[in-house]
Amino acid sequence: MLVFTRKLNEAIVIGDGIEIKVLRIGRDGVRIGVTAAPAVPVHRLEVYDQIRAANALSVADPESVHDLAQRLREHADAPVAVRR
Amino acid sequence: MTAKNIPERIVTFSEGLPGFEAFRQFVLVASPSLDPFTLLQGAGPTDAPSFVGIDPLLVDNGYRTTLSASDLSRLEARSSDPLLWLALVAARPDGTASVNLRAPIIINPASMRGIQLLAHESAYRLDHPLRAA
Numbered sequence: 126m127l128v129f130t131r132k133l134n135e136a137i138v139i140g141d142g143i144e145i146k147v148l149r150i151g152r153d154g155v156r157i158g159v160t161a162a163p164a165v166p167v168h169r170l171e172v173y174d175q176i177r178a179a180n181a182l183s184v185a186d187p188e189s190v191h192d193l194a195q196r197l198r199e200h201a202d203a204p205v206a207v208r209r
Numbered sequence: 210m211t212a213k214n215i216p217e218r219i220v221t222f223s224e225g226l227p228g229f230e231a232f233r234q235f236v237l238v239a240s241p242s243l244d245p246f247t248l249l250q251g252a253g254p255t256d257a258p259s260f261v262g263i264d265p266l267l268v269d270n271g272y273r274t275t276l277s278a279s280d281l282s283r284l285e286a287r288s289s290d291p292l293l294w295l296a297l298v299a300a301r302p303d304g305t306a307s308v309n310l311r312a313p314i315i316i317n318p319a320s321m322r323g324i325q326l327l328a329h330e331s332a333y334r335l336d337h338p339l340r341a342a
Binding site for chain 1: 224226227228229242243244245246248250258259260261278279281282283297298299300304306309311312324325327328329335336339
């Protein structure tokens with residue numbers, strides 16, 4: 126891991142135009158600004174990890190997915206059944 | 210908009226999905242035997258993952274989540290374009306299931322680009338129950 130010391134309002138640049146700047150230094154946290162092209166996704170790691178875990182639980186077997194759909198239809202909440 | 214109205218089948222997720230970043234292409238499958246669910250079948254290698262999704266509005270008819278300019282850019286969409294929303298379903302061995310309303314899949318039928326929305330603040334759960342108790 127590359128490690129930097131940055132002061133308030135100092136920044137680093139990654140690749141072609143991704144800038145990460147220290148906006149505020151507080152006792153419990155550091156406020157960071159990220160400037161990147163709109164096509165570059167920027168996420169908080171813990172959010173990414175939560176969704177990674179949720180996705181892992183959502184993998185479906187394509188062979189049995191019709192049975193799954195049947196079962197889910199039977200067990201689904203009313204809005205699904207009514208608005209289908 | 211529902212998957213049934215989309216003529217194209219292959220959707221590309223440029224960033225993949227969290228946990229499955231290596232798999233970028235999925236086949237959209239909608240059929241009466243799947244209704245109201247849509248299958249997102251991993252294309253390519255045999256170990257490509259597949260997922261089952263449902264329109265989040267069918268799970269919560271007040272569902273509302275806004276897209277950022279970055280989200281729209283990655284979908285190659287304008288804010289008025291019709292988009293397909295799919296909340297991923299997690300089936301449990303006991304027959305119950307939950308729906309990920311916090312991080313829905315969004316597909317732009319015009320570009321066949323897809324993203325998974327990773328909102329850091331959301332009123333919705335990653336595991337909203339799908340079945341009545």
